[in-house]
Amino acid sequence: MPELPEMENYRIHLQQFITGKRIEKININREKSINETPMLFRKQTENHQVTGMKRRAKYLIFHLQNGSSLLLHLMLGGWMFYGSKAEKPDHKTQIEIVFDTDSYLYFFGLRLGYLHLLPADQLEKELSEIGSEPFAGSFSQDFFYKSAER
Template identity: 50%
Template sequence: MPEFPEMENYRMLLGQHIINIPITAVTVNREKSINMDADAFAKALVGARVVYVERRAKHLLFHLHDGRRLLLHLMLGGLLYYGPESERPDRTTQVEIAFGDNLLYFMGLRLGYLHLLSVKESEAAMGKLGPELLDRRMTAERFAELLRGRRGALKSLLVNQQVMAGIGNCYADEIAFEARLLPSALVQNLSPEAVGRLYDSVRKVLTEATEIGGYMEMPFMAGDTVTGRYNDCCKVYDRGGEPCLRDGGTIVKTELSGRKVFYCPECQHEG
């Protein structure tokens, strides 16, 4: 599932290419991916302009010139591609939005969605999300306060969108590894020093992953050499049975609360 770095990468790229270009056509191939009749959706968007693209947690908000917003959640397996008809990706598209000669293709939205909302509706949809972890207002002290009084496994906390926004399976494991903490470590037992390491690890992993385009499996557009570069940088995620890059131990793959988990039992600990 695309997480903070992937969606932030998309946000930056979209901001470079679609801002203030009038939408000239809309094609809906899967009506369940949107929140209204397909014809009404297309009619409402043609002629509109995106004036700003915002990321909130794992969502993108396309701010339209008239105040309405398109809310995108790619969920599991969702992808974006931008280019002319001649570069149409060899995949099924659920929604296509044309900006002049180029189209923004929305793919993999079997579980994801693209909803046209009012400001009030979009704010309600985002209302229960936790704070952004790379926000300049997120200090080590505020991060520690987020954890205070929480109980349960570290990974379960990291992926809880109502506590902290934007982290999913991949980066939860990478953050735990960077902090030398087991994903199963109990949050209530973490020392202040361990919480400090965790805060530093959150910022380091999310910043580095964003800078090199996250782990998406295909480029955003022709010539894009950034998107997906983090695929080869994961230290533990999807590396079960392989040697740990830090101490040579063997990466373990298991499950925790129904989620797959990757960690090194040699260099990751309870606190």
């Protein structure tokens, strides 16, 4: 299962490649991996630029220019690959995102994982009950000790 360090690694490496790129097409090979109908999902994501990327706990968040976000959780055994179609590992993909630069982001093994499309207010609600972020500036030894006392 990808843990926080792996997800942070994905964020660090992916954000440099996909920030500023336009999503040209999304291929959805497993509809249970998304939270909308494939038609609505594509309508809200295709031809929109990825404006930034964040990580919160074990989630990756892809911010889109239309104000919505893609919330990814790989769950048990999920993984991603970014590269050209020719470089794609020989595994069945759940979701493929094609960028305007002819590069691809593949999601594998999302049997339990998901990629949800959420407006900003719903994203905040979805993440509201997650605990403190260990990489945040406010997370210190004192904060940790005070939190542990409760």
